[in-house]
Amino acid sequence: MAIILGIESSCDETSASICKDGEILSNIIANQTVHQKYGGVVPELASRAHQQNIIPVVQEAFAAAKISKKDVSAVAFTRGPGLLGSLLVGTSFSKAFALANGIPLVEVNHMQAHILAHFIKQPKPTFPFLCLTVSGGHTQIVLVKDYFDMEIVGQTTDDAAGEAFDKTAKILNLPYPGGPLIDKYAREGNPLAYSFPEPQIPGLDFSFSGLKTAILYFIRDNKKLDENFVESNLADICASVQHRIVTILLAKVKRASKQYNIKDIAIAGGVSANSGLRNTLHQAAEQYGWNVFIPDFEYCTDNAAMIAIAGYYKYLAKDFAGQDIAPLARMSF
Ligand code: KG4
Ligand code: ZN
Numbered sequence: 001m002a003i004i005l006g007i008e009s010s011c012d013e014t015s016a017s018i019c020k021d022g023e024i025l026s027n028i029i030a031n032q033t034v035h036q037k038y039g040g041v042v043p044e045l046a047s048r049a050h051q052q053n054i055i056p057v058v059q060e061a062f063a064a065a066k067i068s069k070k071d072v073s074a075v076a077f078t079r080g081p082g083l084l085g086s087l088l089v090g091t092s093f094s095k096a097f098a099l100a101n102g103i104p105l106v107e108v109n110h111m112q113a114h115i116l117a118h119f120i121k122q123p124k125p126t127f128p129f130l131c132l133t134v135s136g137g138h139t140q141i142v143l144v145k146d147y148f149d150m151e152i153v154g155q156t157t158d159d160a161a162g163e164a165f166d167k168t169a170k171i172l173n174l175p176y177p178g179g180p181l182i183d184k185y186a187r188e189g190n191p192l193a194y195s196f197p198e199p200q201i202p203g204l205d206f207s208f209s210g211l212k213t214a215i216l217y218f219i220r221d222n223k224k225l226d227e228n229f230v231e232s233n234l235a236d237i238c239a240s241v242q243h244r245i246v247t248i249l250l251a252k253v254k255r256a257s258k259q260y261n262i263k264d265i266a267i268a269g270g271v272s273a274n275s276g277l278r279n280t281l282h283q284a285a286e287q288y289g290w291n292v293f294i295p296d297f298e299y300c301t302d303n304a305a306m307i308a309i310a311g312y313y314k315y316l317a318k319d320f321a322g323q324d325i326a327p328l329a330r331m332s333f
């Protein structure tokens with residue numbers, strides 16, 4: 001029997017999860033609301049909030065799973081990528097827990113864990129598959145050959161898709177994080193009301209910074225004509241921006257599917273919670289005969305269940321980390 005304690009603290013969610021033989025028994029997430037008034041995550045405040053939250057979150061994860069601390073087989077933690085001060089809290093906690101209980105330590109790459117969240121529930125994808133990983137800091141197309149044999153075949157050359165959502169929200173004076181709000185308003189709007197440019201980037205790479213500038217100028221120019229332009233047309237603006245972000249993402253996934261002749265397509269990361277992206281992927285599944293894998297909402301944004309499941313597969317492979325391990329703000333596969 002393998003019981004894994006998973007710890008996630010890479011950005012502004014403190015999370016702990018218990019996984020027993022590949023089944024998630026609990027997944028507790030403490031969101032940090034302290035950043036809202038600053039319009040983005042303040043690293044120093046994030047570290048302090050992790051420090052306050054980590055033990056209560058772990059206690060709750062054990063209680064919800066009805067598992068005793070002494071029965072844990074290994075502790076898995078996010079080593080990176082992320083905010084260094086935030087990562088240090090989860091890393092230090094995990095090392096101390098492993099040392100105190102005489103159990104192995106397992107390091108997990110946060111971006112790989114987003115993808116491995118697909119192995120929490122049925123139906124699970126079969127290797128090889130393609131995964132579009134879209135979060136606040138990353139936008140990648142990953143060729144997933146095995147649990148820990150992954151190749152990034154396309155990525156953003158500037159902003160991430162989540163940033164495109166969050167920066168648009170900022171331009172529209174919506175609170176942070178804006179992605180979920182744009183999604184909400186977009187439901188009531190016309191996605192073809194306004195047309196934003198689609199960047200011409202070769203291969204499987206992405207670019208979102210041009211779109212951000214186009215939106216900024218579009219809002220500025222229209223506000224000169226009508227100072228209530230945003231308030232009067234919020235739903236249409238959100239729907240049109242979301243439509244463009246989703247079409248940019250889908251065009252590259254289509255290209256990757258053709259290039260690698262793979263029709264098993266997954267999405268992962270915070271932006272995979274976006275209803276426009278989820279609907280478009282379902283439509284594409286019918287249109288192109290794809291098998292699509294879309295995570296439950298709970299496993300889209302940052303959570304420790306994905307760390308625990310990734311840790312479980314590493315535990316089976318006896319892939320352990322030493323007590324001298326340190327977190328990495330930047331970390332590739
Ligand atoms: O994966 P995640 O929780 O954290 C990172 O590892 O970055 O992703 C957070 C990002 C934010 O940019 C947030 O605005 C975006 O995911 N997001 C969404 C939605 N839910 C979260 N973007 C669009 N629509 C959503 N429903
Ligand atoms: Zn993430």
